[in-house]
Amino acid sequence: MRFAITLSDRFKPVLDVFLQAGWQPLKVFCTPVDHRMHHHKLSVAFAEQRKLPLQLSPMRPQDLQELAEMGCETLILGSYNWRIPDWTPYLRYAINFHPSLLPEGRGPYPQVRALLEGRREWGCTCHKVGPEFDSGDILAQERFALGETDTHQALDIKLQLALHRLSHKVAGDFERLWGEAQPQGEGGSYWPLWTDQDRILDFKRGTADLLRQVRAFGDFECAATINNVTIFIHRAEGWVETHGFAPGSLIYSQAEQLLVATGDGMLLVTEWSLYGPDVINGRLRK
Known part of the structure; x- marks a missing residue:
């Protein structure tokens, strides 16, 4: 499967697994980072090493058209701060890896609130990219336990390990999971970035x-x-x-x-x- 990916370093385990599964990367999209919430040193280095096109500006319909002309079949969203244009005229698939158990915890960075609320379970979700943020049908999820004294750093590592496991599920059985994806249904929650x-x-x-x-x-x-x-x-x-x-x-x-x-x-x-x-x-x- 030929794919393009939006990426920050926290989500690089997703990229690594799809590469191991034999998927072929065509382009990398990154956003400017603050070197606290997000980093992209490894992501940029990957694109440079593979001599792949790297884009740091918002994705446009023209970019999706160019991906289609390159033979791209799938867009994978690992981390991206900008809204994705309607991809359906250009690509067969588009999926997003989100750091919560959707439909709860939609939003840009739900991890902090998960700890503030003392959650004892957390996880990540792979879902189809829909017209609204974090709203598409769910392909698969991965859950893990949170301890009473877990720190932000511990949650971050647990999340990266879970993303690795989730990516294996999706990359190894992609078309079946896509075809059997389940709607998120009513309800859920949106968690804005903290103040x-x-x-x-x-x-x-x-x-x-x-x-x-x-x-x-x-x-x-x-x-x-x-x-x-x-x-x-x-x-x-x-x-x-x-x-x-x-x-x-x-x-x-x-x-x-x-x-x-x-x-x-x-x-x-x-x-x-x-x-x-x-x-x-x-x-x-x-």
């Missing part, structure tokens, strides 16, 4: 909630104001204990460790900085 406000720690809350928030955002970091100074927190520990301090009080500091009172205990901030992520919600920080 800056979602990343702010409120020390009046319980320690467990604050730790879950820090784990969920991971490299995107949470923000907090301590002694009138805003810091960005990458890692923290904590515990429950009775105390008489006002929530948010700085109790102790040594080197880079900050001990802060919470609503029901203590939060020990072990990794932090005065400078946040370079990109938040797609906007460059000044």
Whole structure:
């Protein structure tokens, strides 16, 4: 099967499996990346090594027409921030790999909310590309367990392993799965990208909630104001204990460790900085 693929490095396991299955790549589409939410170093290197056309601008109907003229049969979406034009006049198939168990968790980056909500199961979905984002019929899904203390980084690795397994299912039995794909049905949910406000720690809350928030955002970091100074927190520990301090009080500091009172205990901030992520919600920080 000859195919084109939209890609970021998190979804490169999808590409690797389809190559192992004997599929023939014709073109790679990438989007500009922030090097936090998405990376594309490996994806770009793959296109360059194979001497494949690489496009970093939005896909147009003209691009789909050119794919058809190249003999492309399938468009695989691994990661793409732009809307895909109607592909049906040009290609036989178009599929998307989405990092949630659809129809729940439609949207650009549902992983953070999955951790914020304390989900105990997560997964990924391969579905037909429909006119609306993440809405097409489902070919297959892959599920995995989430632990109570799983971090954003752990979820990311579990997701990549699941994408690898899911890709094997799809690449090895593609036409049957396409023909038997099931509609998502009514309901489901759309999860928009988080806001800056979602990343702010409120020390009046319980320690467990604050730790879950820090784990969920991971490299995107949470923000907090301590002694009138805003810091960005990458890692923290904590515990429950009775105390008489006002929530948010700085109790102790040594080197880079900050001990802060919470609503029901203590939060020990072990990794932090005065400078946040370079990109938040797609906007460059000044």
